[in-house]
Amino acid sequence: MKQFLMKWVNVILIVGLIAGYNLILSSRAQAEEVLRLQAELDSANLKLENVIEENEWLKENAALFAAASTSARKDEDTEENQEDTLYTAGTYTGEAQGFGGLVKVAVTVSDREITDITIQSADNEDTAYLTMAVDIIPAILSAQSADVDTISGATFSSTGIKHAVQQALEKAVN
């Protein structure tokens, strides 16, 4: 009986500790978020002030400016455009070795962005691992590159996705 109760106490303790740990982390994250938002707000206000100032300055000098800038700007625009096109827009597929077999992905790109990644097939991956591994997709999308850290605990499957995306992107670059 004593042993039985001890075990219960242990289990409850462990679950409680993990829950408590999570709680602390999330409250800390909230506090940080508040600070971050505050900072953002401040800098936005500052920017706004600058813009207003600049605007006034521009207005004062408008006449001088107008003539000089129009011709120059046109050239710049076209040049920039060409440099910025990274990919040939379209959907490309790639495949790579995952845990138990091939992982196939489809990557959709616009001229300059990876817009969507879907897993086409991953038949030999274990479901739970694959569920974890797909977390790498938002990471790739936000980094706009396949060169991101793999998901620990689901290394094989996420590496598979990563390499498959890499392969697809290679096909997509001009």
Added chain:
Amino acid sequence: MKKEKFDWKNPSKKQWKQIHAWTRTIIQIFFFVMMPSIFTTAFSGVKYIFTRIGTGEAVSMTAFVTALAAICLYTIVFGRFFCGFACAFGSVGDWLHALYLWINKKAGKKKPWKPDRQLMKWLSYVKYAVLALIVILCFTGFYGKTSGWSPWDVFSMLRSGNLRLAAYIPGLILLILIFAGMFVEERFFCKVLCPMGAVFSLLPILPLYALFRDRQNCLKGCSACTRMCPADLELPERGSFHASGDCFQCQKCIDTCPKGNVRCGVKEVKGNELLFTLIRAIILFALMKLAGV
């Protein structure tokens, strides 16, 4: 389940024993084919939790953690039915050991060689050390560097037909050693090394479906159930709370007792009724499906 129909009307005691053994094997094969990765998934939950705490990140309910929680809850209620009937690793061990017994029988050996019982008892504490070691490695972030060492990874890779084992030589060697152990000693890995088994052993298993015996009903000097038991358990007295976390729920003891003295904590069921076994297997399967394994 062919055997049931075979003499369904009135099977003798010995035949019942066979029926139960076959039922168990069939369920084991079923889980081996359908859900071979419960064990690694659930244990990834343990690793995940401690890796996250080690790096100061939040522990979210990922698929791993859900599977871990589900299997632990199930085990608290039903005992280690998962170990006895559904774990791919344990099943392979059982089959290897069956092969060992079969070879011995063919060779005409009455008593197959077994490791010393006392030694096994001491060794059975090693699994807690294994668990502690893995948890510490995860916590300090070193686990990632030991990736070639895990015999479970190798096992899962072999099972899923992935033969790129070059980076996994240490794990492969460990796996072969483990299989050698499982071959001569029933459930060697489960008793001595399995970190998931260590977790199960530490769980407070409810005295509902765990097994007990009425000691005063026993034949004098009998220890048949203990000798049959892969974990060498001396079953606790009914009504106590000493349900052992080391019992795999293999249920061999139930059929072994000449007096039918072994049964579940709950009086209504004995523990090895086909229906009850089937229900538990189905609950386990449904639970694991829900948990996303």
